[in-house]
Amino acid sequence: MDDASPPPGHGFDTGGLTVQEVGETELLRRLTAVARRHGDGDRLVVASGDDAAVWRPPGGAGIVISQDAIVEGEDFLRSWIDPEALGRRALAVALSDLAAMGARPALCLVTLCAPGTSRIDDLLAIQEGIGAAASEAGCRVAGGDVSAIAGPLVIDVVVVGTLDPGRALRRDRGRPGDLLVVTGCLGGAAAGLRLLLEGRREPVPAPHGRAHPPAEVLAAADAEARWLGRQLRPRARLAEGQALVRLGVACAGDLSDGLIVDVGRITDASGCAAEIWLESVPAEPGIHTLLGAAWVDAALGGGEDFELVAAVAAERLDGLLARWPGGLAPLHVVGRLTAGSGLRLLDRRDGQDVPLPPVASRHFRQP
Amino acid sequence: MDDASPPPGHGFDTGGLTVQEVGETELLRRLTAVARRHGDGDRLVVASGDDAAVWRPPGGAGIVISQDAIVEGEDFLRSWIDPEALGRRALAVALSDLAAMGARPALCLVTLCAPGTSRIDDLLAIQEGIGAAASEAGCRVAGGDVSAIAGPLVIDVVVVGTLDPGRALRRDRGRPGDLLVVTGCLGGAAAGLRLLLEGRREPVPAPHGRAHPPAEVLAAADAEARWLGRQLRPRARLAEGQALVRLGVACAGDLSDGLIVDVGRITDASGCAAEIWLESVPAEPGIHTLLGAAWVDAALGGGEDFELVAAVAAERLDGLLARWPGGLAPLHVVGRLTAGSGLRLLDRRDGQDVPLPPVASRHFRQP
Numbered sequence: 081m082d083d084a085s086p087p088p089g090h091g092f093d094t095g096g097l098t099v100q101e102v103g104e105t106e107l108l109r110r111l112t113a114v115a116r117r118h119g120d121g122d123r124l125v126v127a128s129g130d131d132a133a134v135w136r137p138p139g140g141a142g143i144v145i146s147q148d149a150i151v152e153g154e155d156f157l158r159s160w161i162d163p164e165a166l167g168r169r170a171l172a173v174a175l176s177d178l179a180a181m182g183a184r185p186a187l188c189l190v191t192l193c194a195p196g197t198s199r200i201d202d203l204l205a206i207q208e209g210i211g212a213a214a215s216e217a218g219c220r221v222a223g224g225d226v227s228a229i230a231g232p233l234v235i236d237v238v239v240v241g242t243l244d245p246g247r248a249l250r251r252d253r254g255r256p257g258d259l260l261v262v263t264g265c266l267g268g269a270a271a272g273l274r275l276l277l278e279g280r281r282e283p284v285p286a287p288h289g290r291a292h293p294p295a296e297v298l299a300a301a302d303a304e305a306r307w308l309g310r311q312l313r314p315r316a317r318l319a320e321g322q323a324l325v326r327l328g329v330a331c332a333g334d335l336s337d338g339l340i341v342d343v344g345r346i347t348d349a350s351g352c353a354a355e356i357w358l359e360s361v362p363a364e365p366g367i368h369t370l371l372g373a374a375w376v377d378a379a380l381g382g383g384e385d386f387e388l389v390a391a392v393a394a395e396r397l398d399g400l401l402a403r404w405p406g407g408l409a410p411l412h413v414v415g416r417l418t419a420g421s422g423l424r425l426l427d428r429r430d431g432q433d434v435p436l437p438p439v440a441s442r443h444f445r446q447p
Numbered sequence: 448m449d450d451a452s453p454p455p456g457h458g459f460d461t462g463g464l465t466v467q468e469v470g471e472t473e474l475l476r477r478l479t480a481v482a483r484r485h486g487d488g489d490r491l492v493v494a495s496g497d498d499a500a501v502w503r504p505p506g507g508a509g510i511v512i513s514q515d516a517i518v519e520g521e522d523f524l525r526s527w528i529d530p531e532a533l534g535r536r537a538l539a540v541a542l543s544d545l546a547a548m549g550a551r552p553a554l555c556l557v558t559l560c561a562p563g564t565s566r567i568d569d570l571l572a573i574q575e576g577i578g579a580a581a582s583e584a585g586c587r588v589a590g591g592d593v594s595a596i597a598g599p600l601v602i603d604v605v606v607v608g609t610l611d612p613g614r615a616l617r618r619d620r621g622r623p624g625d626l627l628v629v630t631g632c633l634g635g636a637a638a639g640l641r642l643l644l645e646g647r648r649e650p651v652p653a654p655h656g657r658a659h660p661p662a663e664v665l666a667a668a669d670a671e672a673r674w675l676g677r678q679l680r681p682r683a684r685l686a687e688g689q690a691l692v693r694l695g696v697a698c699a700g701d702l703s704d705g706l707i708v709d710v711g712r713i714t715d716a717s718g719c720a721a722e723i724w725l726e727s728v729p730a731e732p733g734i735h736t737l738l739g740a741a742w743v744d745a746a747l748g749g750g751e752d753f754e755l756v757a758a759v760a761a762e763r764l765d766g767l768l769a770r771w772p773g774g775l776a777p778l779h780v781v782g783r784l785t786a787g788s789g790l791r792l793l794d795r796r797d798g799q800d801v802p803l804p805p806v807a808s809r810h811f812r813q814p
Contacts, residue, residue: 091525091526091527091528091529092525092526092529092530092566092569093525093566093569095566095568096566096567096568096569097566097567097568098563098564098565098566098567099561099562099563099564099565099566099567099570099595100563100564101567102567104593104595107567107570107593108593110567110571111559111570111571111574111591111593114571114574114575114578115557115574115578115588115589115590115591116588117578118577118578118579118581118582118587118588119587119588119589123553123587129590132590133554133556133589133590135553135554135589135607137504137507137508137510137553137609138507138508138609139506139507139508140504140505140506140507140508140510141504141505141506141507143504143507143510143607145554145556145589145590145605145607146556146590147556147557147558147590147591147592147603147605148558148592149558149560149592149594149601149603150594151560151594151595151596153596153597153598154594154595154596154597155594158458158459158460159458159459160458161458162458162459163459186490186502186504187500187502187512189500189512189513189514189605190482190514191514191515191516191558191603192478193516193518193601193603194466195466196465196466196467197465197466197467198465198466199459199460199462199463199464199465199466200463200464200465200466200468200469200474200477201462201463201464202459202460202463203466203474203478204477204478204481207478207481207482208481210485211481211482211484211485212485214485215485220485220486220490221481221482221483221485221486222482222486222500222502222512223482223496223499223500223512223513223514224478224482224514225514225515225516225603226471226474226475226478227516227517227518227521227522228466228471228518228521229518229520229521229598229599229601230520230521230598230599231520231596231597231598231599232596232597232598234516234560234596234601234603236514236516236558236560236592236601236603238512238514238556238605240502240510240512242504242505
């Protein structure tokens with residue numbers, strides 16, 4: 081019992097592929113397969129694999145629950161953002177999964193893993209940002225955990241919401257022929273990320289009154305500030321998700337990882353294929369100028385826009401658009417589900433297939 | 448907008464105390480105060496500050512929810528434990544909070560933050576351990592998140608359970624005169640931690656049949672293996688928590704941070720004081736021999752035993768003991784709540800006050 085080096089078969093690192101070698105998507109697929117083996121049960125209506133789990137407690141309405149971590153160095157740098165905005169961002173990322181289910185937020189819990197050198201005031205400001213954003217979303221802070229870490233700051237947020245029975249927006253409810261509809265514009269968050277990686281930062285508001293630079297400087301700065309805001313201050317499309325449920329839509333997901341990846345999750349879960357119509361993708365205004373031809377990578381592969389994508393029966397589209405509430409992010413048709421499997425990108429102006437853009441995952445990159 | 452170094456007031460680290468300087472307990476107190484300001488609401492029956500939050504969804508039973516992170520380098524080293532056991536441990540730590548509320552486990556979610564060099568098989572084994580332990584506790588794995596991290600492995604587990612309305616074991620339900628009762632024996636986990644820090648490891652079971660060392664070696668090894676097991680393979684006292692509720696107890700918490708800290712949480716929440724009777728504390732067998740006089744530090748200040756401590760009206764003790772089910776961890780009276788505030792440690796054999804042992808927190812230590 082006194083051998084300090086464990087024998088083979090004991091402990092970690094007994095060989096095999098690393099996460100870097102297989103990538104995040106494959107890791108998530110394998111972890112989900114293990115989770116699913118332990119996830120059956122008639123009260124667990126939607127288990128691992130959708131945006132969030134749906135659970136029906138004894139005698140109650142549907143409960144939706146999801147968990148999302150953001151990690152310093154992977155999802156943000158401290159120089160990009162102030163702590164209060166970081167807390168708001170952590171909550172928004174998690175709430176986006178509730179939006180994607182059409183749920184109403186109820187509770188959140190937060191785990192903070194912070195190095196011992198962290199400033200107390202910074203951590204309290206993070207918690208303050210989470211609390212303020214939670215209040216705005218009608219959601220209560222119900223607890224969490226705190227731990228030291230000899231490493232980067234980790235903020236792991238759990239959100240719990242409610243749903244009327246049988247009214248979840250599920251990834252597995254798409255049918256060939258359905259039209260793919262997105263909320264809002266795409267690619268702004270990726271453009272903002274690019275600016276951040278180039279060293280640009282959000283402007284600090286003047287403490288009293290507004291600064292008045294020349295108009296042309298202001299216009300360019302406004303566009304940049306908007307993209308930085310899309311990256312740093314995302315909003316979950318909660319009202320849009322609830323409107324989709326109310327208007328009879330059954331299939332949707334959020335655009336946390338970009339249109340290509342997230343439509344792929346819908347086709348995988350629904351057992352069908354999809355085509356995306358390049359000329360119909362609503363790009364964030366101005367990113368053509370910033371990015372040139374790479375606007376396609378940002379709008380389709382970039383992720384973190386936290387818009388929603390829904391699959392809508394073709395004959396119900398007109399009714400949905402007619403009844404879509406003013407004040408919500410507008411809907412845009414970007415493609416359709418088809419029979420078969422896989423994803424095509426088409427430019428219908430010339431009927432040509434377009435190569436799929438690379439998918440930008442900031443996690444588990446090769447060094 | 449192109450200044451790479453943010454101006455004052457923007458970003459992190461604008462001064463003030465660090466976490467190391469104020470300590471985990473004070474950080475948690477301040478974070479909880481912020482959370483509570485955002486945690487009101489009539490559906491949130493028990494908010495931040497107890498072992499777990501209790502929530503009453505529309506039309507349903509009480510929902511209990513808690514979140515617990517374990518962090519490599521703080522809570523475990525990879526050389527101590529195999530990945531499957533680590534997954535089981537992560538779930539047990541979280542389930543202990545449900546046990547402390549008297550809840551029945553229903554769901555769990557898991558966030559894994561793993562460095563890119565992690566072996567896929569190790570991460571799957573962690574997930575497998577969580578899933579197996581969840582199944583044994585009647586709990587379904589409902590999802591989670593995965594992220595890269597340039598740092599240590601983090602496993603953050605969320606557990607959700609159910610409660611009959613009004614039947615939670617709360618920290619704020621103690622009254623002066625109540626007797627303090629613990630389940631099981633204390634100090635084994637701290638003894639196991641000490642062995643691990645000295646380089647001892649759990650024995651690897653022989654692949655076929657049992658090894659047969661001499662009897663005296665076996666007896667010593669058995670005690671060490673039991674202490675290592677208390678540290679590495681804790682079990683949540685779920686059946687005991689549910690029995691306490693069923694037998695009419697209203698006030699309890701778990702012993703995640705040791706008797707001194709966790710009784711202090713009950714007295715703080717209940718607005719009273721406590722005395723602990725040293726001669727009555729049920730120490731893990733054999734730790735007097737291993738630790739000498741320091742057995743007190745392990746049994747009262749050590750933490751991670753994940754036993755429960757309850758406050759029971761004195762006149763109800765006999766009934767509780769008489770009706771306590773066989774097969775559950777035995778109950779031991781270790782002290783009582785009194786009027787006032789603060790905590791006394793008494794040895795009733797000579798009626799003397801004993802100095803409180805130091806509280807062992809492995810988090811946010813000074814380097």
